Amino acid sequence: MSLTRDLIRLIRAKPRDRLDLDQAALFVLDTLACALGALNTEPARILKAIAPLETADTPRSAFYFGGLSHILEMDDLHRDSVTHPGCVVIPAALAVAARDDLGGVAFLEAVLAGYEACCRVGMAAGKAHYRVWHATSTCGPFGSAMAVADLIGLSEDQAVWALGNAGTQSSGLWQFLESGAMSKHLHTARAAESGVLASLMAAQGFTGPDEILEGKKGFFVGLCPDPLPEAVTAGPERPWELTRTSIKPWPCCRHTHPSIDAALSLHDEIGGAEIAKVTIGAHQAALDVCDRHQPQDPYSAKFSLQHCVAAALTDGAVVQSSFDTSARTRLASARAKVEVGLAAGIDAAYPASWGTELSVETNDGRRFTTARRDAKGDPENPVTALELSAKARAVLADGGIGENRAEALIAAVLALPDDAPVRALDLFPNDKGGPDARYQ
Structure with a gap:
């Protein structure tokens, strides 16, 4: 058999x-x-x-x-x-x-x-x-x-x-x-x-x-x-x-979605304050596929944790136009502030759970943190x-x-x-x- x-x-x-x-x-x-x-x-x-x-x-x-x-x-x-x-x-x-x-x-x-x-x-x-x-x-x-x-x-x-x-x-x-x-x-x-x-x-x-x-x-x-x-x-x-x-x-790699979800939740809370640093803690597969500081075209931008999170935090939305040439140019400085790394707990839960840990520091000294175990659209959050x-x-x-x-x-x-x-x-x-x- x-x-x-x-x-x-x-x-x-x-x-x-x-x-x-x-x-x-x-x-x-x-x-x-x-x-x-x-x-x-x-x-x-x-x-x-x-x-x-x-x-x-x-x-x-x-x-x-x-x-x-x-x-x-x-x-x-x-x-x-x-x-x-x-x-x-x-x-x-x-x-x-x-x-x-x-x-x-x-x-x-x-x-x-x-x-x-x-x-x-x-x-x-x-x-x-x-x-x-x-x-x-x-x-x-x-x-x-x-x-x-x-x-x-x-x-x-x-x-x-x-x-x-x-x-x-x-x-x-x-x-x-x-x-x-x-x-x-x-x-x-x-x-x-x-x-x-x-x-x-x-x-x-x-x-x-x-x-x-x-x-x-x-x-x-x-x-x-x-x-x-x-x-x-x-x-x-x-x-x-x-x-x-x-x-x-959202119209991009699913590995970016937990971080987008988390970033969108912080957009209003940050209230337009100047961002000094963003840190993403992800699972290894997300890093393997989506660690891209300088995407050169719309498709690689859709596979960039840095770009997707920069768009979510800056614009409060991630849509098809978030990846075009003008958006990539406009978001370059925000993207440069995003650092990605492995989060052990998030990685251990993968692939049953695709999560993220997100931290945002502003120039006025405030720090915002959030995490996701499941992103919007998952069966647990349908x-x-x-x-x-x-x-x-x-x-x-x-x-x-x-x-x-x-x-x-x-x-x-x-x-x-x-x-x-x-x-x-x-x-x-x-x-x-x-x-x-x-x-x-």
Whole structure:
């Protein structure tokens, strides 16, 4: 018996109820809003050029939406696995569900299954994996393959093959951060596409390795210095991992969010006083990815603890324009006052808790301190359905989506738990597998 087979059995035996479906619909709304809200960006233009909207290629449709969903850095995040499951699982499931004209219930159940596979493999990858490998990209193909396997009714053996061949396509290195390159969007695009390909091929009898995770030349040996294989099947009675996933309120790396949350809480209290020094105590993964004193472009600024906290303390808000050239120039002096370091207690609680310790000293001798165990949007501090709909409207507006179309999309997504057809989302006209031109 392989870990992959055990994982598939765990997922397929797991009970689901209406509340689970309602939660899944909210994550679908969040992901689609993030995707469509990115339509006016340069990476979106390039994705469209190589994955044209009119394509009838289902894997390539998943590729397009997978890349699009991650551009704004506002898509969801599962803390324990350090993955963004929505931008990989939902595009894959959506492409197939729309192609096959499936109902909302089957689609949402597949989304639940895909999140479960992605997150459980991610939790098993261990902490050291994330230092070199982008876990969403490496673990995501397991999730997209599992979602599609359920949608197209693969047998257990076929599903094992699908996850085996999804895992052999795992890839995605952090090197792009050194120059602010666009690779991260390719990571999620390929992770979504890889899972679709793996499951569609398995349906035709294309075999894959049973022991892709624990085998002598498998995923753990190749990519994970400190794997936790038992995490793949631990706690089968837990709620669905989707319900343990966080929604992002701010358009930047989730590792910066606890510090943003803390800084925003101090903004009014400081009352415009001149700041002398800011100290952030973070977990090691945040330092590995987000210790950037001088970000040179919008994307690296989104991965800069110093910049994000400077924006929060100075402006009392962190929005898309907080990372553009003028904002980076304006905030340079404030950013230079921010020091980051490891906080032992915060690091010990990671990844179950993504926290921060924040201290601000002003020129008039005052000192302000605060800490966060959980940031806004975490399951312990969740956004409400109303707040999520408000986020969706704002993000969609940024993408040039009109108010009427935005309201129609929100209503259509929230009707999915009542088994409304996936095609009612109007994202795949004429059975072609590309987003509706009306969203352009």
